[in-house]
Amino acid sequence: MDAHRDRDNLLGPDDTAGRAVAATGLWIALIASLALVVVGLFGMVAGLTPAIWVSVVGVVLSLGTAVAMRARSG
Numbered sequence: 069m070d071a072h073r074d075r076d077n078l079l080g081p082d083d084t085a086g087r088a089v090a091a092t093g094l095w096i097a098l099i100a101s102l103a104l105v106v107v108g109l110f111g112m113v114a115g116l117t118p119a120i121w122v123s124v125v126g127v128v129l130s131l132g133t134a135v136a137m138r139a140r141s142g
Contacts, residue, residue, distance in 0.1 A: 101129035
């Protein structure tokens, strides 16, 4: 009924809480991705051959998260 009033943006243009939650989620994703890289590096040092794939996935996820953070900032 009132979809025309909010222009399909349910939280409105001044949704600071939504922006804060999204930014926090991206920071958590970046830290988790970097943790994958560190775990993969420790695995490679320990001689585990599949650990390189853990590091590669961590790098890819880190890059994707960094791009998303950059796109949100402006």
